[in-house]
Amino acid sequence: LLSLGTGTTSEFDKTYTAEETAKWGTARWMLVIQKMTSAASSYMTDYYLSTAFQALDSQNNYLRVQENALTGTTTELDDASEANMQLLVQVGEDLLKKSVSKDDPETYEEALKKFAKLLSDRKKLRADKASY
Numbered sequence: 001l002l003s004l005g006t007g008t009t010s011e012f013d014k015t016y017t018a019e020e021t022a023k024w025g026t027a028r029w030m031l032v033i034q035k036m037t038s039a040a041s042s043y044m045t046d047y048y049l050s051t052a053f054q055a056l057d058s059q060n061n062y063l064r065v066q067e068n069a070l071t072g073t074t075t076e077l078d079d080a081s082e083a084n085m086q087l088l089v090q091v092g093e094d095l096l097k098k099s100v101s102k103d104d105p106e107t108y109e110e111a112l113k114k115f116a117k118l119l120s121d122r123k124k125l126r127a128d129k130a131s132y
Contacts, residue, residue, distance in 0.1 A: 001049065001053075001061060001062050001063075002063050002065070002115060003045075003046065003049065003062070003063065003064040003065065003066075004065050004066070005042060005064065005065065005066025005067070006066075007066060007067040007068070007070045007074070007075075007091070008038075008039050008042065008066070008067075008068050008069075008070060009035075009069070009070050009071065009075050042066070046064045046066075049062055049064075050062060050064070060118065061118075063100075063111055063112070063115050065095070065108055065112070067091055067092075067095050070091065072087070073087060074087050074088055074091055095108055096108050096109040096112075097109065
């Protein structure tokens with residue numbers, strides 16, 4: 001299973017004080033809650049799938065690819081300007097060079113190539129079995 005994310009911001013690493021949130025109106029609360037709910041859904045789905053694949057001793061059959069530190073206009077869902085598209089291309093290229101996890105020095109590019117080979121090998125195996 002190859003899971004491709006649309007990216008998140010690191011905004012949820014930020015903490016808020018009671019004094020700060022006491023000044024928020026309904027619109028601000030709704031914005032923060034919506035963003036938190038969306039991010040939580042993504043994180044929890046990844047956690048559950050990762051755990052399930054590990055429990056089945058199939059962790060090599062699951063790869064999640066997502067940038068979790070988007071900034072600026074790259075976080076705007078409705079900005080399809082040429083400049084923003086170029087920024088998103090750069091985000092993708094930079095992501096390929098990053099490590100898959102803190103515990104794994106393998107880059108996303110290496111992991112994707114390995115994953116593609118695994119899929120190709122399995123397709124060939126199925127084709128060979130079908131020819132019997």
